[in-house]
Amino acid sequence: MKYCLKICAAFMFxxxxxxxxxxxxxxxxxxxxxxxxxxxxxxxSGIKVIAKAYGDSVVLRWAPTRPxxxxxxxxxxxxxxxxxxxxxxxxxxxxxxxLPLKPYSLExxxxxxxxxxxxxxxxxxxxxGKNFETNLRKGQAAIEDxxxxxxxxxxxxxxxxxxxxxVAAATALRFADKTVKKGNKYIYxxxxxxxxxxxxxxxxxxxxxxxKTEINNRPEITEGIAFDRLCExxxxxxxxxxxxxxxxxxxxxxxxxxxxxxxxxxSSPPDSSILKEDSSKAKLFSMLQAQHIYMDSLPQNYKNxxxxxxxxxxFAELSDYSNMITVSGRDMSPPVxxxxxxxxxxxxxKIKVLWKKDVIEKDCKGYYxxxxxxxxxxxxxxxxxxxxxxxxxxxxxxxxxxxxxxxIVVAVDTANNIxxxxxxxxxxxxxxxxxxxAGLKGRIEKNGLVYLSWDAxxxxxxxGYKVYxxxxxxxxxxxxxxxxxxxxxxxxxITLKTLTKNIWYKIAAVDDNNNHSEFSAxxxxxxxxxxxxxxxxxxxxxxxxxxxxxxxxxxxSDDAVSYIVYRKQDNNKLVMAKFKHNPSAQNxxxxxxxxxxxxxxxxxxxxxxxxxxxxxxxxPVNVKIHKVMERPAINTLKAVxxxxxxxxxxxxxxxxxxxxxxxxYRAEGNEAFQTLRSLNKDIMQFNDLKIVPGKxxxxxxxxxxxxxxxxxxxxxxxxxxxxxxx
Numbered sequence: 006m007k008y009c010l011k012i013c014a015a016f017m018f019x020x021x022x023x024x025x026x027x028x029x030x031x032x033x034x035x036x037x038x039x040x041x042x043x044x045x046x047x048x049x050s051g052i053k054v055i056a057k058a059y060g061d062s063v064v065l066r067w068a069p070t071r072p073x074x075x076x077x078x079x080x081x082x083x084x085x086x087x088x089x090x091x092x093x094x095x096x097x098x099x100x101x102x103x104l105p106l107k108p109y110s111l112e113x114x115x116x117x118x119x120x121x122x123x124x125x126x127x128x129x130x131x132x133x134g135k136n137f138e139t140n141l142r143k144g145q146a147a148i149e150d151x152x153x154x155x156x157x158x159x160x161x162x163x164x165x166x167x168x169x170x171x172v173a174a175a176t177a178l179r180f181a182d183k184t185v186k187k188g189n190k191y192i193y194x195x196x197x198x199x200x201x202x203x204x205x206x207x208x209x210x211x212x213x214x215x216x217k218t219e220i221n222n223r224p225e226i227t228e229g230i231a232f233d234r235l236c237e238x239x240x241x242x243x244x245x246x247x248x249x250x251x252x253x254x255x256x257x258x259x260x261x262x263x264x265x266x267x268x269x270x271x272s273s274p275p276d277s278s279i280l281k282e283d284s285s286k287a288k289l290f291s292m293l294q295a296q297h298i299y300m301d302s303l304p305q306n307y308k309n310x311x312x313x314x315x316x317x318x319x320f321a322e323l324s325d326y327s328n329m330i331t332v333s334g335r336d337m338s339p340p341v342x343x344x345x346x347x348x349x350x351x352x353x354x355k356i357k358v359l360w361k362k363d364v365i366e367k368d369c370k371g372y373y374x375x376x377x378x379x380x381x382x383x384x385x386x387x388x389x390x391x392x393x394x395x396x397x398x399x400x401x402x403x404x405x406x407x408x409x410x411x412x413i414v415v416a417v418d419t420a421n422n423i424x425x426x427x428x429x430x431x432x433x434x435x436x437x438x439x440x441x442x443a444g445l446k447g448r449i450e451k452n453g454l455v456y457l458s459w460d461a462x463x464x465x466x467x468x469g470y471k472v473y474x475x476x477x478x479x480x481x482x483x484x485x486x487x488x489x490x491x492x493x494x495x496x497x498x499i500t501l502k503t504l505t506k507n508i509w510y511k512i513a514a515v516d517d518n519n520n521h522s523e524f525s526a527x528x529x530x531x532x533x534x535x536x537x538x539x540x541x542x543x544x545x546x547x548x549x550x551x552x553x554x555x556x557x558x559x560x561x562s563d564d565a566v567s568y569i570v571y572r573k574q575d576n577n578k579l580v581m582a583k584f585k586h587n588p589s590a591q592n593x594x595x596x597x598x599x600x601x602x603x604x605x606x607x608x609x610x611x612x613x614x615x616x617x618x619x620x621x622x623x624x625p626v627n628v629k630i631h632k633v634m635e636r637p638a639i640n641t642l643k644a645v646x647x648x649x650x651x652x653x654x655x656x657x658x659x660x661x662x663x664x665x666x667x668x669x670y671r672a673e674g675n676e677a678f679q680t681l682r683s684l685n686k687d688i689m690q691f692n693d694l695k696i697v698p699g700k701x702x703x704x705x706x707x708x709x710x711x712x713x714x715x716x717x718x719x720x721x722x723x724x725x726x727x728x729x730x731x
Contacts, residue, residue, distance in 0.1 A: 047203075047204060047205060048071070048073055048074075048203060048204035048205070049204065049205050049207070050069055050070050050071035050073065050074035050204065050205070050206050050207070051069070051070045051074075051206065051207040051208075051209060052067050052068070052069055052070070052074075052078075052083075052195050052196070052206065052207065052208065052209030053067060053068055053069075053070055053209055054066070054067040054193065054195050054209035054210065054211040055067070055211060055319060056193060056211045056213040057213075057218070057320055058185075058213055058214065058215045058216055058217075058218060059218045060187050060215065060216070060217060060218060061183065061185075061187070062181050062182060062183045062185060063181075063182045063185050063191065063193075063213060063215055064179065064180070064181050064182075064320055065085070065179065065180045065181075065182070065193055065195065065211070066166075066173065066178065066179055066319045066320060067083075067178060067179075067195045067209055068163050068166075068178060069206065072155045072156050072158070072159035073155070073204065074201070074204065074206050075159045075162070076155065076159075077197070077201045077202075077204070077206065078177070078197060078201075078206070079107065079108055079132065079177070080107075081105065081197055081198050081199035081200075081201065082104075082105025082106050082107040082177065082197075082198035082199070083102070083105060083106040083107075083177055083195055083196070083197065083198055084100065084102050084105060084106070084195075084196050084197070084198040085100070085101040085102045085106065085180055085193065085194070085195055085196075086098065086099070086100055086101070086193070086194040086196070087099050087101050087182065087191055087192070087193055087194075088191065088192040088193075088194070089189055089190070089191055090190050090191070090192060091186075091188075091189040091190050091191075101180070101182060101184075102180075102198070105198030105199070106177045106180065106198070107177050108128075108132055108175060108176045108177045109175040109176075111129060111132075111133045113175075114128070114129040114132075114133075114175060115129075117171070117175060118171070118172075118175075122169070122172075123165075123267060123268060124165040124168050124169040124172045124268075125165075125169065125171075125172050125175065127161050127162075127164075127165045128161075128162055128165050128166070128172050128175060128176050130161075131157075131158040131159075131161050131162045132158070132162070132176070162176055162178075163178070164249075164250075164271070166178045166179065166319075167249035167250065167317065167318070167319045167321065168249070168250065168268065168269055168317055168321060169321055170320065170321040173321065185215045186215065187215055187216070188214070188215060188216060189214070189215050190212070190213075190214045190215075191212070191213055191214075191215065192210060192211070192212050193210070193211050193212075193213070194208050194209070194210050195208065195209040195210075196208040196209070221247060221316070221318065221322060221324050222244060222245075222247070222324070223315070223316070223324045223325040223326065223327055224240055224245050224248065224251065224314055224315070224316050224324060224327045225240060225241075225244075225327055225328055226238055226239070226240050226312065226313070226314060226327050226328055226330045227239050227240050227241055227296070228330075229312060229330040229331070229332040230332075231303075231332050231333055231334050231335060232334060232335075232337060233306065233334060233335065233336060233337035233338055234302060234303045234304075234305065234306055234334050235300065235301070235302055235303060235334060236300070236301055236303055236310070236312075236332040236334060237298055237299070237300050238253070238298070238299045238300075238301070238312055238314070238330070238332075239296045239297070239298055240296065240297050240314065240327070241295065241296055241297075242274070242294075242295060242296060242297060243295070245297070245316065247316070247318050247319075248316030248317060248318055248324065249269070249271070249316075249317055249318055249319055250268075250269025250270055250271045250316070250317050251269055251270045251297070251299075251314045251315065251316050251317070252264055252266070252269055252270070252314065252315050252316075252317065252323075253265045253266060253270055253299055253301075253312065253313075253314050254312070254313050254314070255301065255310055255311065255312055256310070256311040256312075256313075257308075257310065257311075258311070259309075259311040259329065259331075262311070262313060265301060269317050270297075270299055272293075272297040272298065272299070274293065274294055275289075275290050275293045275294060277290070303332075303334040305334070306333075306334040306335050306336055307333060307334070307335060307336075308333060308334075309331050309332070309333050310331070310332050310333070310334075311329050311330070311331055311332075312329065312330050312331075312332065313326045313327050313328070313329045313330075314326070314327045315327065335420055336368070336418070336419075336420035336422065337420070337422060338422060339416075339418070339422040339423055339424040340366050340368070340369050340416040340417070340418045340422065340423075340424050341362065341363070341364055341366065341416070341424065342416060342424040342425060342426050342427075343360040343361065343362045343372070343414050343416055343426050344360060344361050344362070344363075344426065345358070345359070345360045345412065345413070345414050345426040345427060345428075345429045346359040346360060346361065346429070347359075347429060347431075348401075348410070348412055348429055348430070348431030349431070350431065350432060350433060350434065351400070353433075354402065354403055354404045354406060354433055355400055355401065355402050355404065356400070356401045356404040356410060356412075356431035356432075356433065357398055357399070357400050357401075358374055358398065358399045358400070358401060358412045358414065358429070358431070359397065359398045360372075360397055360398070360414050360426065361397060362397075362416070365394050365395070366418065368418040368419040368420065369394040369416060369417075369418055370391060370394065370417045370418055370419050371391035371392045371393055371394055371396070371416075371417055372391065372392040372394075372396055372399075372414055372415060372416055372417065373386050373387075373388060373391065373392070373414070373415040373417065374386070374387045374388055374392070374399045374401070374412060374413075374414055374415075375387065375412065375413045375414075375415060376401060376404075376405075376410050376411065376412055377410075377411045377413075377428075378405060378408060378409075378410070378411070379411065380411050380428050380430070382411075384411075384413055387399070387401060391417060399414075401431070404431060404433050405433065406433050406435060406466075407435065407464065407465045407466025407516065407517055407518075408466050408517035408518070409430040409431065409432050409517075410430065410431045410432070410433070411428045411429070411430050412428065412429050412430075412431060413425050413426055413427075413428050413429075414426045434518075435466070435516065435517075435518040435520065436518075436520065437520065438514075438516065438520040438521055438522045438523075439462050439464050439466075439467050439514035439515070439516050439520065439521075439522040440462055440463070440464065440514070440522060441514075441522050441523050441524070441525055442459050442460065442462060442470060442493075442512050442513070442514050442522065442525045443459065443460050443525065444458075444459045444460035445457065445458075445459040445510065445511065445512060445525050445526065445527075445528045446458060446459070446528060447510060447528055447530050448530065449499070449501075449508075449530050449531070449532055449533055450533070451501075451533045451535060453498055453499050453500060453501050454496060454497070454498055455496065455497035455498070455499055455508070455510075455530065456494070456496055457472065457494060457495045457496070457497065457510055457512075457528075458493060458494040458495075459493050459494075459512060459525070460493065461493040462514050462522075464514075464516065466516040466517045466518070467514050467515070467516055468489050468491065468515050468516055468517050469486075469488070469489025469490045469491040469492075469514075469515055470486070470489060470490055470491075470492075470493065470495075470512050470513065470514055470515065471484055471485075471486045471489055471490075471512065471513050471515060471521075472484070472485045472486050472490070472495045472497070472510065472512050473485065473510065473511050473512065473513070473524070474497070474508060474509065474510050475508075475509045475527075476503075476505045476507075476508060476509070477505070477509070478509050478527060478529070482509070482511060482524075482527075485497060489515040495512075497510075499532070501532050501533060501534075501535050502535070502536070503532070505532070506531060506532055506534075506564075507529055507530065507531050507532060508529075508530050508532060509527045509528065509529050509530075510527060510528050510530065511524045511525050511526070511527040511528070512524070512525045513525070533616060534564060534614060534615065534616035534618055535618075536618070537612075537614070537618045537619060537620045537621065538560050538562035538564060538565050538612040538613070538614040538618065538620045539560045539561045539562050539565075539612060539620060540560065540610065540611055540612055540620040540621055540622060540623040540624075541557040541558060541559055541560055541568055541593075541610045541611075541612060541623050542557065542558040542623060542624065543555050543556070543557055543558075543608070543610070543623060543624065543626045544556050544557070544558055544592065545680060545683075546626055546628070547668075547709065547716070548628055548629075548630065549635055549715060549716055550602055550630065550635060550715070551598060551600070551635070551718075552596050552597060552598045552600060553596070553597045553600050553606065553608070553628045553630070554594070554595070554596045554597075555594075555595055555608065555626060556592045556593070556594050556595075556679075556680050557570070557584075557592055557593050557594075557595060557610055557623075558591060558592045559586060559587070559590065559591065559592055559593065560586070560612040560620065562612060562614060562620075564614040564615040564616070565586045565612050565613070565614055566585070566586050566613050566614055566615055567583060567584060567585050567586055567612075567613045568583065568584045568586065568593065568610055568611070568612055568613070569582075569583050569610060569611055569613065570582045570583075570584070570595050570608065570609075570610045571608070571609045571610065571611075571622070572597060572606055572607070572608055573606065573607040573608075573609070573625075574604065574605070574606050574607075581595070581597055581608075582595055582677075586612075590679070592679070592680070593679055594670070594677065594678060594679035594680045595608075595610075595677075596677070596678070600628070600630045601630060602630045603629075603630065604629070604630055605627065605628070605629045606627075606628045606629070606630070607625045607626065607627055607628070608625065608626040608628060609622040609623050609624075609625050609626070610622070610623045611623065635715040635716060635717065635718050636661075636708070636710070636714070636715055636716060636717040636718070637717060637718065638707070638717055638718040638719060638720040638721065639657060639659045639706050639707060639708060639717055639720040640720050640721050641657045641658040641659065641720075642655065642656075642657045642704060642705065642706050642720055642721075642723050643655070643656050643657065643723060644702075644704050644723045644724075644725040645725070646696075646725045646726065646727050646728065648727075648728055651694075651696050651698065651727070652692050652693060652694045652696055653692070653693040653696055653702060653704075653725055653727070654690065654691075654692050654693075655669065655690065655691045655692075655693065655704055655706075656689060656690050657689055657690075657706055658689060659689075659708060661686075661708070663710055663711070663712050663714075664686075664710070664711045664712070665686050665708045665709060665710040665711065665716075666683055666684060666685055666686055666708070666709055667683065667684040667685075667686065667688070667706055667707070667708055667709075668680060668682075668683050668684075668706070668707055668708075668709055669681040669682045669683075669684065669691060669704065669705075669706050670704065670705045670706070670707075670719070671693065671702055671703070671704055672702070672703045672704075672722075673700055673701070673702060674700065674701055674703075678703070678705060678722075681693065681704070683709075686708070696727045697727065698727050698728065698729040699727065699728070699729040700726075700727055701724060701725070701726045701727070702724070702725055702726075702727065703722045703723070703724050704722060704723050704724075704725070705719050705720050705721070705722040705723075706720050707719050707720060
């Protein structure tokens with residue numbers, strides 16, 4: 006009964022070991038292999054074997070790679086075969102086990118091991134214990150539970166076989182060959198002693214030369230990390246693969262050490278599948294992949310504790326002790342944070358920060374008061390010397406004048422642990438508006454986008470700018486920005502198909518306290534012209550054998566600048582003349598003297614506006630030149646300037662019987678003639694009142710007949726100077 010209780014207690018301890026979750030990896034290959042024989046699946050397993058030479062003997066350790074194979078081999082036993090291949094052409098084969106090698110019976114376990122041997126107790130429980138199968142579920146779930154129990158028996162047996170050579174032999178997982186010769190080369194084969202039904206178990210093989218015993222490296226503790234009455238020991242997995250587990254010892258004085266665990270500490274590598282379930286564990290996963298980590302609680306802080314470890318391998322061999330590492334825990338519990346109250350404005354730039362602390366701990370050392378421009382910081386410490394634990398207020402004499410001042414009170418204890426209060430804001434009243442923004446300028450693109458920019462204000466507390474617009478400087482300006490924009494530029498979008506040619510913008514600066522500057526000087530922006538001007542209209546067309554004359558009524562568009570007259574003949578289009586727009590004239594006159602008889606011509610004209618937009622071509626004027634005789638020119642024209650009345654009086658003499666009328670032409674300086682007036686044939690005088698003193702004017706006249714015999718030629722021009730008054 007005493008032995009059974011010891012078995013149960015040892016097993017209960019190990020149910021908390023991570024070893025049971027991962028199984029044994031040193032001697033096993035946990036991959037599941039299934040083959041098929043027709044429609045019937047066949048289980049496949051192997052036997053993993055390792056060996057170690059001691060000179061006078063060779064020790065074998067092995068393990069089946071699957072739990073079901075371990076169960077089978079416990080019944081049918083193992084057979085061990087040795088082949089001496091020292092002599093190349095004279096291999097010697099020998100069976101080392103006269104009888105199948107099987108685990109001890111329960112009675113032999115009790116007789117061979119003391120009850121306090123935990124490893125033996127666990128092995129016996131795994132082989133013969135019944136309490137594994139309590140509380141099983143029913144139906145299919147019971148099958149799954151039994152499979153889990155079988156895996157646990159298998160894993161625990163392999164584990165304790167690593168930790169105790171006698172237990173390894175008792176569980177039929179170890180064999181010592183003492184009939185070897187030093188320096189000889191051997192092949193060992195571990196195989197089932199009989200036929201395994203319902204599956205195949207492959208033979209395990211290992212090659213070894215019985216030379217000097219290999220030296221086992223000792224483990225090295227790489228780091229000891231101290232916390233509040235807690236510490237972590239770290240050592241690398243790399244270089245320590247031969248160790249199945251580790252004994253960890255602690256000392257108060259660095260001389261006398263006490264084991265921390267009755268069984269070796271096992272730290273299996275983490276399962277990579279956990280990352281798929283929770284990626285937040287990636288950092289811990291990466292650390293555990295590379296290191297063993299052991300955590301120990303410390304009896305007290307600020308006292309040195311000394312640690313060392315030693316490894317145990319699959320042959321139950323212990324390493325030398327590792328290096329010794331010293332760890333001292335420290336107080337890492339922060340003090341209780343203070344409750345900060347609303348800071349109060351006093352005067353000028355002074356703000357009083359107030360707080361209260363319900364409990365002042367014995368190790369509370371004092372307070373720091375910190376300040377920032379924004380709630381998220383960065384915060385600067387205002388007091389160089391720590392305030393007393395009893396302090397409940399602090400006066401800031403240089404609070405920010407632009408925007409708020411955010412305060413945090415930091416409590417500090419004797420271990421320099423800190424705790425911060427929640428932020429609280431204090432305000433220095435600010436009624437001063439920002440300066441008027443300057444340098445406002447802009448441009449409007451043809452797609453309707455308006456680009457504005459201006460000089461940034463120099464005040465620190467300028468939060469942004471508001472932008473306003475109007476279609477006339479005396480209109481009420483409308484705000485474009487819903488909130489102050491922090492940039493000193495702005496992009497607006499407008500329609501260009503409007504009657505207004507210009508748009509005005511102005512801006513105002515806004516500070517953190519919502520003080521608004523006065524408006525900037527408005528900027529006037531001309532809208533790009535995307536509407537072409539109206540074309541001119543031809544009128545008063547006169548044709549003779551030598552020329553084609555016509556008047557063009559100027560464009561009705563306000564932004565007309567100039568005109569181009571074209572002549573088309575067949576597929577040729579020529580620019581015949583260009584005229585400037587004259588706001589004071591209704592039309593302009595064009596004469597083409599390069600026409601030829603019996604040819605047809607088409608005359609058109611177009612308008613060009615201030616934005617270089619061209620109008621559509623005018624209604625075409627179709628002209629065909631007929632060769633006809635022209636009547637003689639009228640050369641009786643006279644012009645006299647009246648300085649007092651500021652007018653030119655024109656007189657002429659001409660009489661003929663057919664029906665006709667006169668056309669007077671005028672030109673300023675050397676410019677082309679333009680039609681001045683058409684007059685009935687009985688009128689022989691005309692007063693030109695549209696005279697600008699200081700200019701020279703030329704005049705000519707001709708008679709236009711209503712018959713087909715032709716008109717008079719253009720008479721010789723007369724010139725008169727409108728002298729300016731003294």
